[in-house]
Amino acid sequence: MLARHICCTIVTLVIIGPSYAPAQNKTSDDGSLFNDSHFHLTNYIQEGITAERLLELMGSKVGRSTLFGIPLQQQWSYQNSGMFSPSYYLESDAPLYYYSFTDAYIAMQYRSLSREQQARFDPMITGFNPADMYAAKHIERVLRTFPGVFTGIGEFTIHKEFVSPKVSGEVASLTNPAVDSIFDFAGEVGLVVLIHNDMDMPMSKGKVAPVYLDQMKNLLKRHNGTTIIWAHIGLGRIVHPVGYGSPPSREHSPTHIDIVNEILSDPGMSHVYFDISWDEVAKYIIRTPETVTAVAKLIEKYPDRFLFGTDVVAPKDQESYLAVHKMYTPLWNALTPQTSEKVRTGNYKRIFDEGRRKVRAWENAHVRQ
Numbered sequence: 469m470l471a472r473h474i475c476c477t478i479v480t481l482v483i484i485g486p487s488y489a490p491a492q493n494k495t496s497d498d499g500s501l502f503n504d505s506h507f508h509l510t511n512y513i514q515e516g517i518t519a520e521r522l523l524e525l526m527g528s529k530v531g532r533s534t535l536f537g538i539p540l541q542q543q544w545s546y547q548n549s550g551m552f553s554p555s556y557y558l559e560s561d562a563p564l565y566y567y568s569f570t571d572a573y574i575a576m577q578y579r580s581l582s583r584e585q586q587a588r589f590d591p592m593i594t595g596f597n598p599a600d601m602y603a604a605k606h607i608e609r610v611l612r613t614f615p616g617v618f619t620g621i622g623e624f625t626i627h628k629e630f631v632s633p634k635v636s637g638e639v640a641s642l643t644n645p646a647v648d649s650i651f652d653f654a655g656e657v658g659l660v661v662l663i664h665n666d667m668d669m670p671m672s673k674g675k676v677a678p679v680y681l682d683q684m685k686n687l688l689k690r691h692n693g694t695t696i697i698w699a700h701i702g703l704g705r706i707v708h709p710v711g712y713g714s715p716p717s718r719e720h721s722p723t724h725i726d727i728v729n730e731i732l733s734d735p736g737m738s739h740v741y742f743d744i745s746w747d748e749v750a751k752y753i754i755r756t757p758e759t760v761t762a763v764a765k766l767i768e769k770y771p772d773r774f775l776f777g778t779d780v781v782a783p784k785d786q787e788s789y790l791a792v793h794k795m796y797t798p799l800w801n802a803l804t805p806q807t808s809e810k811v812r813t814g815n816y817k818r819i820f821d822e823g824r825r826k827v828r829a830w831e832n833a834h835v836r837q
């Protein structure tokens with residue numbers, strides 16, 4: 469979710485460049501490389517690119533994409549940074565606040581397109597405060613105001629390194645009934661849920677079990693009628709994979725892969741999917757040949773449960789838009805062509821087509837159009 473990470477990504481690409489063979493990856497029907505399950509049209513100050521411009525960047529390389537902004541706005545506090553205008557949450561000590569207008573902006577961007585262009589997008593509702601018992605009402609209001617537009621909700625955030633403590637007002641929690649009402653409503657409508665929730669605290673060093681894991685599993689299990697994508701496999705820039713860099717004494721403790729495997733094998737969580745978006749996640753996965761092999765083995769075991777997304781924010785050109793996909797080349801090469809196709813295109817199509825179908829049916833039944 470960090471625009472500025474693109475430059476680091478590009479540096480990485482130079483290193484892995486020679487092994488990149490895009491032709492091998494063209495496995496979808498339309499010849500595109502992937503569908504993007506995680507894309508931000510706008511940034512933390514609600515600026516970005518138009519949907520029309522995104523279509524130009526997608527070209528023939530990207531088939532379909534989710535479409536959302538960022539629900540949080542970085543306040544420009546004169547008291548804090550004077551005339552320096554922060555465009556990113558790390559550039560100011562001033563708080564972030566929920567910016568509900570993002571949903572209207574995304575809807576209007578979508579509506580500015582032709583029907584054929586719209587068919588390539590799955591807009592998502594994000595502009596609600598997950599600590600507010602009225603959040604589900606906001607989601608419903610957006611659907612009623614813009615019927616025929618949205619497929620899901622998210623990316624919205626409960627725990628996120630650096631971000632959660634900066635949000636104005638009551639801190640979000642996985643145990644807040646407001647989150648349950650959001651998940652309940654999403655399940656009732658058929659909205660696909662994309663949630664960001666760090667599995668662990670930053671830099672935990674594995675001293676204790678991942679601090680938010682049990683709460684998250686309980687939340688997921690309470691909502692088995694809702695299709696839920698857990699973004700970034702619960703990782704962050706400094707929220708490392710569980711077991712990452714553990715001393716030898718802890719080598720028999722569950723690793724991140726063990727934890728994800730347990731979730732995917734649990735029949736009570738068969739409605740849960742993971743996205744492997746973000747260059748910050750890719751850096752863990754492609755770290756060594758061994759990490760690539762271990763992740764590929766897990767994905768091969770559950771090929772229908774992972775989605776690729778870029779998590780790019782308002783990219784300025786096609787190269788930066790495609791950079792995360794390119795960074796993952798070692799993983800694509802380690803998967804069978806069938807599994808690679810599912811992660812990059814097929815799973816998106818199945819999950820978001822179903823979301824579209826259900827949401828349109830709910831709107832037909834509940835919204836006068």
Ligand SMILES: [Zn+2]
Nearest residue numbers: 469506623779
């Ligand atoms: Zn994101």
